Amino acid sequence: MGVSNIPYIIERDFRRFYRYRWWLAGMVSMNLADLFILALVYTRMVRFDYFKFFSPGITVTALFAAAFMIGREVNWEVRRDYYHYLLSLPVKHWELALGRVLSGGLRGMVYMAPLLLTTFAFLGFPTLPQAMLILSVLFLLALGVSGLGIAMAASTDSFEKFAVMRGVTYYLLFFCSTVFYPLDLLQSLGERGVIPNFLTILAEVNPLSCGADLIRSFLLGKPPFHVNLILPVLAFSLPITAISSITYVKILRRRA
Amino acid sequence: MLLVVERDVKMFLNRKILLFMRALWFIAQISLFGLIASEMVIIPNYFEYYASGVVIILLYSTAMYIGYDIYEEAEHGIVEYLLSLPISRRELAVGRSIGGGLRSVIYVAPLMGVVFILIGVGDPLRLLVAIASLFLFSFGVAGLSVTLAMGIKSPDKFDIFMGVLDALIVRLSTVMYPQAFIQQANPAYGWIAGLNPLTFVADLFRWGAGLERYLTFNPLISVMAVMLFFSVFTFIGIVFYERKLEGGGWE
Numbered sequence: 001m002g003v004s005n006i007p008y009i010i011e012r013d014f015r016r017f018y019r020y021r022w023w024l025a026g027m028v029s030m031n032l033a034d035l036f037i038l039a040l041v042y043t044r045m046v047r048f049d050y051f052k053f054f055s056p057g058i059t060v061t062a063l064f065a066a067a068f069m070i071g072r073e074v075n076w077e078v079r080r081d082y083y084h085y086l087l088s089l090p091v092k093h094w095e096l097a098l099g100r101v102l103s104g105g106l107r108g109m110v111y112m113a114p115l116l117l118t119t120f121a122f123l124g125f126p127t128l129p130q131a132m133l134i135l136s137v138l139f140l141l142a143l144g145v146s147g148l149g150i151a152m153a154a155s156t157d158s159f160e161k162f163a164v165m166r167g168v169t170y171y172l173l174f175f176c177s178t179v180f181y182p183l184d185l186l187q188s189l190g191e192r193g194v195i196p197n198f199l200t201i202l203a204e205v206n207p208l209s210c211g212a213d214l215i216r217s218f219l220l221g222k223p224p225f226h227v228n229l230i231l232p233v234l235a236f237s238l239p240i241t242a243i244s245s246i247t248y249v250k251i252l253r254r255r256a
Numbered sequence: 257m258l259l260v261v262e263r264d265v266k267m268f269l270n271r272k273i274l275l276f277m278r279a280l281w282f283i284a285q286i287s288l289f290g291l292i293a294s295e296m297v298i299i300p301n302y303f304e305y306y307a308s309g310v311v312i313i314l315l316y317s318t319a320m321y322i323g324y325d326i327y328e329e330a331e332h333g334i335v336e337y338l339l340s341l342p343i344s345r346r347e348l349a350v351g352r353s354i355g356g357g358l359r360s361v362i363y364v365a366p367l368m369g370v371v372f373i374l375i376g377v378g379d380p381l382r383l384l385v386a387i388a389s390l391f392l393f394s395f396g397v398a399g400l401s402v403t404l405a406m407g408i409k410s411p412d413k414f415d416i417f418m419g420v421l422d423a424l425i426v427r428l429s430t431v432m433y434p435q436a437f438i439q440q441a442n443p444a445y446g447w448i449a450g451l452n453p454l455t456f457v458a459d460l461f462r463w464g465a466g467l468e469r470y471l472t473f474n475p476l477i478s479v480m481a482v483m484l485f486f487s488v489f490t491f492i493g494i495v496f497y498e499r500k501l502e503g504g505g506w507e
């Protein structure tokens with residue numbers, strides 16, 4: 001027993017992931033349309049190659065959406081009292097919590113993989129150490145996002161409240177990041193007072209920005225690689241993974 | 257029929273969370289993406305172009321929502337209740353189509369007002385023509401959504417179809433970028449955008465707001481295209497709803 005139960009939880013969550021194949025297909029088409037239509041047109045409208053710039057951004061976007069999706073399932077389980085069944089399983093509660101966070105993260109990685117390969121195909125392949133670093137950082141990011149989704153989902157038995165929390169998180173993390181626009185542009189807008197300075201700071205420390213910029217630093221050379229591209233992801237993901245696992249179990253036990 | 261329209265409008269306005277989220281999306285699109293992207297692109301005053309396009313995206317997506325309502329009714333057994341009401345199938349079908357379009361215009365109107373405050377308004381007469389075309393467009397979109405929902409009768413397939421359609425119809429139109437740039441990116445994209453109803457209605461909205469310099473087509477052509485879209489899809493939607501409502505077959 002012990003750690004060996006976690007793979008069962010991951011397997012279960014993966015099986016459930018493919019039950020959402022229609023939703024996933026819709027999401028894939030959205031991501032591809034963003035890349036092969038929107039980014040190509042924007043390339044003609046800006047002074048740099050937006051397609052190359054945006055490709056890592058859409059990869060991180062896909063990772064976020066797929067990893068966060070486990071929250072939707074957890075919220076459903078809370079609403080339908082399904083957690084009674086989960087808590088009754090011969091699995092330690094910490095295993096259940098860690099298994100859920102891990103499976104959410106792994107699902108994000110699996111969903112993101114074709115987009116990351118597309119990015120490599122168009123922007124060039126990184127060296128093996130660079131690829132290892134990219135995958136490690138993205139996995140950490142996926143864990144953090146999965147944990148965030150689970151913590152939010154378990155904290156409310158109202159789908160509406162969860163939808164609001166999810167929406168606000170999405171908009172805040174996506175629009176205040178370097179997924180869509182480069183950091184130097186945001187900094188210049190901040191200096192000119194077009195946008196508030198805190199948005200620039202938020203974009204700088206946003207883990208989604210770091211994930212996208214890490215890929216860009218190796219494949220495009222801009223922004224240059226720096227340890228600051230990794231630290232915010234660590235600072236976001238490690239505490240959130242731990243806190244969300246504890247929160248998940250505590251909330252479920254309290255409800256039961 | 258008015259009761260059918262009223263019911264659809266009320267049902268939609270009761271979805272407070274959905275409406276709140278759409279409004280939040282709209283605000284984020286305009287105040288963050290629109291503002292920042294306008295500093296990134298080479299088009300002068302791109303903000304006004306983008307903000308007017310976001311209104312059309314919002315109108316389209318809210319009008320499309322009627323299809324999801326139809327599935328929800330089928331899932332909860334409300335279709336049988338609707339069929340038992342003392343109204344004809346045709347009245348029900350026409351009412352749904354009108355209600356689906358009307359509620360999206362009612363919802364988008366205040367947000368449209370915000371955009372007009374931000375970008376200004378041109379000739380009031382043109383504005384009236386533009387708003388009338390928005391009405392026709394949203395009725396047509398509601399008809400399209402009803403047609404798809406009744407034709408597919410499977411919520412999963414409908415969901416993916418809507419996802420793909422939404423991804424393509426918005427991006428392959430001039431709501432976010434002018435036709436010249438779409439054409440440069442890929443002539444096939446430009447060709448599709450030239451036939452896209454979102455392009456025509458976005459053109460009319462910009463014309464009504466006094467942004468003539470961005471027009472793709474002569475406004476008369478756009479008016480005719482929107483009228484054609486409205487006529488075809490409202491008619492097909494009504495026929496499909498009327499004929500396919502009975503007999504079950506929902507997955």
